[in-house]
Amino acid sequence: MYYLKNDRLKVEIQEPGTFYKGSRFDWTGFISQITLDGNIEYCVPERLEEGEGTGGLGFCNEFGIDSPIGYDAIEVGELFPKVGVGLLKKDEDAAYDFFRTYEVSPIEVKINKEANSITFETTNASPKGYGYHLIKEVAIVDNRLIIDYRLTNVGKYPIHTNEYSHNFIGINNEFIGEHYQLKMPRMKNIEVEVGSISSSHDQLTWPSTPDGDFYAHIDWEVKNGTYNWDVFHDKIGAGVREISEFEPSKIALWGRNHVVCPEVFIDIKLKPNEVKSWKRVYEFYQDKEV
Template sequence: MYYLENNRLKVEIQEPGSFYKGSRFDWTGFITQITLDGNINYCVPERLEEGKGTGGLGLCNEFGIDMPIGYDAIEVDELFPKVGVGLLKKDQDEAYDFFKTYEVFPSEVKIEKSANSITFETTNYSPMGYGYHLFKEVEIVDNQLIINYRLENTGDHPIYTNEYSHNFIGINNELISEHYQLKMPRMKEIDVAVGSISRSQDRLTWPLTPDGDFYAHIDWEVKNGTYNWDVFHDKIGAGVRELSEFRPSKIALWGTNHVVCPEVFIDIKLKPNEIKSWKRVYEFYQDKEV
């Protein structure tokens, strides 16, 4: 396990292949706890029930949830790349399913750490000619957590995929209730597919603790703004906002009784030898007046 720490934040990062060994989430930069000012914790697991879910916890990102690289071009028992994980085996002639556990042939990861940052580098090349090099830096500056990504297509074929961070947020382990609010200033419309969410202009709330999952698609307005989303707990007086500046390809919201997860996606299209860079910025804060 690795730690980044300054006078505001303490960030807990798992070594690739130790805490999480699944086929869904990126093994690099897997953040399992973030503590602000020594008394506010933000990260919770995907599921509280033992053996349920896909192993998500804290801030963990995923490449290709619905755009797996090269999956449709290969046959059963052949391998396809999952960025940040390694090569996965296609074991059935069926559509890719991120809930499914695939056999993993993990990538080797080069790690370098300094006082306020840690970097991960991993390269993979599939037998069918799909290849990538991923560089990821996790850095803390005052009360901000910054994750820098650089993905290079090192293979023979174009890469069409996407990436998002599954932000499993539960402030000080408080259940979702009327004390939580999620503000999304660029939201135009919300399509709630599962569960119940209350809306008032750009603010989403939960009058009651959910008794099951909730899921929604967000219709997003491309315009300037100081943040994309902001989760705040009015009783604790603490929150986190995401300040990433890239143009999202889609926005989703998932959660259940103990966790709320705003998800901001970015599309990735790379010809061989092309590189794409982007970053995610999170700001953690306390409202001293609450």
């Protein structure tokens, strides 16, 4: 376990391959708890029921949820790279399924811890010639959490994948309901595919606690708004907003009775030796007037 701490934030980061050993989420920079001002906690598990879900917790990211590197180019029994996880074995002649548990040959990770940041570095390549080098830095500055990514294609072939952070948010473990508000100033339209979500202009709410999953696709206006999304609990008087500046390729929203997860995706296309860098920035806050 690693900790980053300043006067405002305390961030708990799991050591790769210890707490989480699954085949879905990036093992590096797996953030299991964030505490603001010593009294507001933000991170909850994907599922409360033991044995359910895919092991997500807190602010954890995933590469290639629907575009895994090299998967379609290999045969059953061969290996493909999952960024931040390792080499996964293709176990059937079927489309990749992020819900499925694949056999993992784990990556090796170099870790450099400093006072207000921690850096994870890893290189991985499959026998078929697909490879990457990832450097991820997790840092805190005042009440902001900043995650820097630098991904290099070190393989023989172009790679096309994507990345997002799942953001399993439940403020002080309060269930989703009338006191939660999710503001999305760049939202043009929302298409709710599962469950029920109330929307008015750029604000989403839940009149009552959901009795199952909710999921939605969101149409996005890139140039409007100073933040991407803002989750606020009006009874606790605390929230978190994402202020990342890259152009999203897709926006989704998932949740259950105990958790709300705004998901901002970035598209990644790299020829051999090409590099892509991007940054995710989160701002945690309390409203002193509540």
